[in-house]
Amino acid sequence: MVYIANVYLEEKKFVYKALQDIRGIGERKGREICARCGLGLDVKVGSLTYKETSLLAKEVDKIDKIETKLTRKVQEDIKRLVRIKAYRGRRHTQNLPCRGQRTHRNGQTRKKFDWRNMG
Missing domain, CATH: 1.10.8.50 (Helicase, Ruva Protein; domain 3)
Structure with a gap:
């Protein structure tokens, strides 16, 4: 392998x-x-x-952002959004969809599943 x-x-x-x-x-x-x-x-x-x-x-x-570096970069971006109290940052902390999806009927998966404890 x-x-x-x-x-x-x-x-x-x-x-x-x-x-x-x-x-x-x-x-x-x-x-x-x-x-x-x-x-x-x-x-x-x-x-x-x-x-x-x-x-x-x-x-x-030679590639800059792969695997752990890429994951760390994404996490840092989310933390930055939370720190500056942006709308998307609040949605991340509330564990709700942050890309404009509906939450009345859709978004149930995001609500039920705890995405913050992944990785």
């Missing part, structure tokens, strides 16, 4: 698809990373050599 950026990549997946399991990397970035490493889109994670794996890990490390 390949371990990159604190995430195990599944051996049966294509490399560009497996890279999407890393938070902060989408399909486009996954394809770009594969292109920079010289890997085709039909290469699976299980068939990678050690050299290709280390090259892939170096390319992923």
Whole structure:
């Protein structure tokens, strides 16, 4: 199993698809990373050599915000909104939807599930 950026990549997946399991990397970035490493889109994670794996890990490390850094950034942004007493910050603290959704009928999932204790 390949371990990159604190995430195990599944051996049966294509490399560009497996890279999407890393938070902060989408399909486009996954394809770009594969292109920079010289890997085709039909290469699976299980068939990678050690050299290709280390090259892939170096390319992923060049990206600024992935996994823990990205999570920390999002949490800091929410804390900033709460600190400046913005409307969205209040919605976060009250555990209600903050992107304009209705709450009369919808938003029940957000109300019932405690999102603050995740991560």
